[in-house]
């Protein structure tokens with residue numbers, strides 16, 4: 001995230017938001033856990049930050065995990081923000097004003113199992129929303145005779161396998177590339193892809209052993225940097241815009257909303273408009289909450305109060321009158337605009353989400 005002293009610069013770059021999709025049991029949760037775990041081990045303590053509903057992996061940590069695959073001087077995006085709730089259901093209900101809330105997605109496919117119904121649904125949603133994605137061909141460690149090299153880049157461990165294991169894996173990967181083609185996507189092993197706008201990169205990985213995870217982070221970072229930099233140029237000091245992940249009761253706060261902030265800043269005391277079942281809610285932020293650091297978790301307090309948060313981030317907003325707030329609905333800081341204008345904006349967006357949900361249903 002940018003330093004406070006750079007927030008006056010309207011050209012600030014925000015963190016790209018990453019979502020994980022795929023069929024049940026193909027390894028979405030394990031892969032997210034592995035990314036978080038390797039980032040904690042490799043990075044400085046506290047280098048990865050747990051947000052509400054999301055995990056931020058800063059560029060320094062990406063480059064430590066990726067080792068020789070990443071030269072951090074090639075990047076100026078601050079890192080990657082992973083949405084913690086995997087699955088296409090959360091993906092398709094989470095919108096931003098541009099379309100999908102996530103800027104980029106990982107489609108997890110069990111390399112032995114190939115395309116399954118939820119994989120098909122996920123690619124359809126990715127296509128409809130025009131979300132760039134990579135395929136994580138997961139569970140490569142289950143290839144018969146596989147000799148794991150934990151956390152190593154995929155080509156290194158691939159070279160170290162027996163001919164038999166390599167050819168078994170090749171076969172599974174080519175089948176997967178064929179299935180991608182049947183679904184209208186030209187794809188190839190990522191190191192053969194020249195133009196990621198035309199071809200989807202397939203990254204063989206194991207969420208179990210961490211093999212290929214350095215490659216996955218490298219490719220995500222590279223894609224974001226090369227093709228999304230313009231979209232990441234937001235006015236981070238401007239009025240915040242986000243999407244409700246969940247509406248939750250919290251002891252001492254009443255109803256709260258967990259929000260992924262994708263633009264601007266939200267401050268304690270800000271007037272915000274939140275999409276709801278009926279009319280949008282106009283309320284004032286009473287507290288902005290983020291998870292406590294692990295070391296302090298023994299105390300009763302689970303959250304830290306902060307004065308402000310900048311995109312991209314996951315945070316909890318405590319405010320009066322949030323009972324009717326709706327997951328998937330927009331949240332907007334009013335800022336200098338009139339409340340009516342912002343309410344109208346939120347209503348228009350809600351109407352759009354409702355139409356799209358019906359089309360999908």
Ligand code: GDP
Nearest residue numbers: 023024025026027028029030138139206207208
């Ligand atoms: P999800 O439903 O997509 O979130 O899948 P999970 O992450 O819960 O994984 C389903 C099962 O597959 C669990 O038992 C995992 O331990 C296992 N699994 C996930 N990834 C791998 C992998 O790369 N290798 C192996 N051997 N098992 C895996």
